[in-house]
């Protein structure tokens with residue numbers, strides 16, 4: 001039974017042009033206006049994704065390519081008692097620094113594996129990266145600004161601008177109660193360096209456990225609101241079915257939807273890559289990554305017989321609650337032939353991954369990944 005045939009295996013890497021952008025190494029080009037660059041699969045073998053290989057995703061063609069860092073200010077306005085215009089040096093000297101290792105993953109990562117196909121950026125698995133982010137806690141900034149007790153939402157905007165006046169600017173929001181959580185940072189460093197321009201220099205909002213659509217880059221404006229924010233990119237775009245699991249049927253679309261939020265549990269193969277030679281009777285290291293919204297991962301299991309039997313993979317040490325977790329499995333295929341490998345994670349609450357899942361926007365892939373391996 002070849003179930004991988006119906007649900008395309010994850011690294012069904014679409015044939016893409018390899019490009020090299022400023023501050024970046026060889027990446028897969030998805031679009032150039034706006035720039036959308038995918039991380040090559042081999043880079044996912046590194047626990048921390050180097051900045052020069054970190055994926056790039058912008059919505060607007062008018063991105064910033066030059067910033068005068070001395071005059072740059074982060075504005076904090078709206079329902080606050082002390083509006084702020086913070087310089088980079090204010091951020092580095094007037095606040096305590098904090099850091100977190102966290103996975104940034106595009107809501108549409110792995111979208112190219114949804115069947116039936118859905119529109120949007122056709123990512124394979126490289127629309128994500130794991131980095132150590134350093135900066136200032138958002139709650140400390142909101143405190144200094146004296147955010148109003150009646151505030152319910154906070155919105156975030158960067159320096160990028162829409163190409164046309166009719167295009168809504170890319171503004172996202174968080175509930176105030178979420179914005180005040182310790183783990184949310186305004187980061188000025190990524191892996192010990194200033195952020196690359198293409199990844200949102202000089203400041204990026206870090207929302208660990210939530211999809212990267214909220215991780216506003218070239219962050220310049222924070223607006224505290226006493227009403228729910230209804231901007232286009234919250235109320236119309238990035239909506240998912242309200243029922244848990246980001247699942248709906250193509251012929252019966254969900255009518256109740258909500259803004260996308262926490263990262264779905266998922267596990268992927270990184271090694272071997274589709275088409276790599278594997279020899280019968282010889283050990284072959286199968287390796288991949290698993291991740292959640294921060295809920296601990298209890299186990300990752302691998303099947304080499306299309307899901308009939310499962311064996312537990314070994315988990316590498318945890319790099320942090322919001323980091324991805326590497327798993328490894330030593331497999332010796334007994335004989336030649338085609339094997340249908342599957343991988344699934346289970347979290348500390350006993351939740352595991354579904355066999356099937358689909359939604360009209362291809363968001364939040366969490367369904368079980370398979371990989372066809374030909375053994376000679």
Ligand SMILES: Nc1nc2c(c(=O)[nH]1)N[C@H]1C(S)=C(S)[C@@H](COP(=O)(O)O)O[C@H]1N2
Pocket residue numbers: 054055056057058059060104105106107157158159160170198199200212213214215216217218219
């Ligand atoms: N200012 C701004 N921030 C943004 C976006 C954007 O278009 N503009 N895109 C978001 C989305 S959908 C993703 S997946 C991440 C991508 O971050 P990266 O380009 O650093 O990988 O940025 C988020 N922050």
Ligand SMILES: [Mo]
Pocket residue numbers: 057105106107108212213
């Ligand atoms: Mo995204």
